[in-house]
Amino acid sequence: MDSGAREELAGQPIVASAGLLHSLATKETLIASSTMRRPRSSASARSAAGVHHHDVKESLSSSTRSPLTMTDPAPYAVAARTLVPDVGPQGQILATAITTEVCGSRSLGVAYVAMNPLLHTHAHRHSTSDIVVTVIAGTAATVYGEELQHTVVHYTGDSMFIPAGVLHAAINLSDEVVHAVETRTDPHFHDSDVELAPGLDPTVGAIAARLQAEHAAGLLCPQPGAA
Template structure:
């Protein structure tokens, strides 16, 4: 499903016989839920076992589809944009406004939708406790209409 391009890696000696990596940025992919991902650290880019780190963008005027990440937590930091709405809860009944400089935490198993009603993209640094590009996402299309 992903058209992600594996990035060029350059080894960095960690001094203990292991090796770290410097990952060069490149094109990303559109996730099933609708946001654009540019993974830097992931299972696909460096062989990570437990963490994903990268840039997540929700283009202007777009929204994600209702979904749950069954097995991993998500942490985001909004770098730029105007205002983003994050809807959470079993019935998507909670709405919070996110602005540049704000952090978002989404526990595993929490239903959510992000809505960018602004004229500029919302850009985040994101991290997940799951390393693969395909992640443990479960789409919940029956909930999409709950968010105006």
């Protein structure tokens, strides 16, 4: 990519589809993918989210673990079954996997994400963190922009980069749970990085209803390059 193209893309969401990555891999191109998560704290955050998550939370976690604090980071393996999910301020179920507090990560925070059928998040932005979301099961959409005027549909294996400060919301398009991995450039995965835009929640709801109806009718197509 030339420097002009890089400047044009700077600060814009970028989408990578699983189909595109497969085609690149067949040309012996190495593909790197990202992942993410974080632990939460209060029951008030759950009620404030206004969404029902109890059924999916039980499928994410069966036990707890003690976080580690390390001065010098070392390789650290995470078993998804040991993670403890909670609800973030944006209304997503998050199970933090990698943070400074857990394993000494200096630059990245990683969490598993779950969205119950036909639900959507609140409109929000990450004030200081770039994020990458990779869908590992299900069909979802991201709407973004100051008026949420742009839409990207995600299928299993698709990834999306969202720069810090970009307003967005996530939508589960189907009657199945969507599972994803979210990576942030906040190694603490703090709630304070999430800035809500409640005035746009009615817009998110209207867009979600439309996209879910179009998906049910088979009218939504994969992004360019998708399988």
